[in-house]
Amino acid sequence: MGSETSLKLPIIDFSNLGKNPGAAEWDLVKLQVRKALEEYGCFEALFDKIPAEIRKAIFGAVEDFFDLPLETKRLNASQKPFHGYLGQYPKVPLFESLGIDDATIAEEVESMTRILWPQGNQNFSNTIVSFSEQVSELDHMVRRMIVESLGLEKYLDEHMNSTYHLLRVMKYKAPETTETKLGLRSHTDKNIVTILYQNQVDGLELQTKDGSWIDLKPTPDSFVVMIGDSLYAWANGRLHSPHHRVMMRGNAARYSVGLFSVPKAGYMIKAPEEMIDEEHPLLFKPFDFVQFLGFYYTEAGQRAQSALKSYCGV
């Protein structure tokens, strides 16, 4: 369905923004964020707070990991779906990834690093933690703007405290043919907010509400910000949770890094009463993210057009 178009995502500049909610500049950016998330569920963010050394170092660290032998990478396999090491699946052979839970917490990242490098790899863990900390600031700013623009300020602390940060690093092998090959199949993210950063090999595509696909071409200074189903449910459908996929071409491997704000296990996601009215009847019953993810990875969950709707749609 749909065809490639030359549509472009909105680009929103966070560079000159102090952490100062209420300033005129803040309110302007907030309006742009709201509009982009209603229309596309996604935008490109310019954010120069992250030093160039860290932006460069992150791909060095990512390559160090993927260059490890497969048996070593597999030491980090996890029971939790979409955490730990995964990849080399028959259906998407180009893709592999490592999920790092609590990526902003140095002790957590260091203990995971020791599984991979028993002698330690301070460069890897420091880079992961610094990058995650800096990008989590952007995550917090965006979420604060969303909360304010929905008029849900009284839930701000609860909203922020109900999540943790997962960093996932991804590698997509080059297809090395003239054909375009699937890197990652079309899906919506299940979490709250996702922030993606890539090396300069494109491939991420975003589906618009009318079914067209936009090729994303972020620069070394920009991050792709998109919302997931949990935020879509919390806003009771006011923001769009977009389908996206990765299509690979050419001879260069693509590396990307995603910071995901993820609801904590046991926290019930529930649209606040302010989000529900005659025009916006409740879309989803309250749900626990981890239980929902469990359903998503069942056969029925994988088959569903919207796993969230099948799981807890009203």
Ligand SMILES: O=C(O)CCC(=O)C(=O)O
């Ligand atoms: O590699 C990318 O840019 C996208 C990855 C993605 O969609 C995901 O991990 O959910």
Ligand SMILES: [Fe+2]
């Ligand atoms: Fe995704």
